[in-house]
Amino acid sequence: MIDDLQPSHCKVKEPLEILLGKWTPVILLNLMHTSPMRFSEVKRAIPDITQKMLTKQLRELESQEIITREVYPEVPPRVEYAITPYGRTLEPILDALHKWGIEHKKRLQSSH
Amino acid sequence: MIDDLQPSHCKVKEPLEILLGKWTPVILLNLMHTSPMRFSEVKRAIPDITQKMLTKQLRELESQEIITREVYPEVPPRVEYAITPYGRTLEPILDALHKWGIEHKKRLQSSH
DNA sequence: CCGCATCCTATCCGATACTG
């Protein structure tokens, strides 16, 4: 336990780095809500993200086995992304963050 | 609920931004474990952080009322930082991240 | 002891254009 107060042993950083992409939480929330989704569907759900960033973050999540990427060799091409069971284990964290965020917002409003 | 799938309404981002400084979680874990701490004590507990970054992140946490900063007008100067009750409400989140991080590490080891 | 100012670098991220 005390070990985790040392940065080198702290296990908190890695999950944070996974979630810390600017768009990662929103991507994950969408895929947790609807899986699978095509690339274009995710893009439509998050209009402000660029294709480049969406591709990049999806690939990062895939490499950590938090989502899957399935390519269907059709014309036109189809690529579907889905949350994995492992990715679902992030749900409690996102929930906790969500609840805290709501309280934090209330606090900011009442304090000014 | 569905609103939160839209980036503009998602309440997950703000708490993440609070925690997302490179050193924020380690600083908070230390202050949750020991409060108050002098600036130099925190620095000693996290040797790799630079003074600049430590100062910066402490001030950010202070501005969000997650920690307090108390200056004692002595010679030599003494400045003490302590977690606030509000800051303590982040503990479940850090715990959840911590547990997930441990499992994630196990998974990475067994998969190679 | 505590912190600010300056300079520098790396990386993130957006905009845009192009491709199988």
Place this chain on the structure above:
DNA sequence: CAGTATCGGATAGGATGCGG
């Protein structure tokens, strides 16, 4: 449809030195 390639700005963060 689902990308890749390239450019460029913004920002985070490190190194170093000065100051009350």
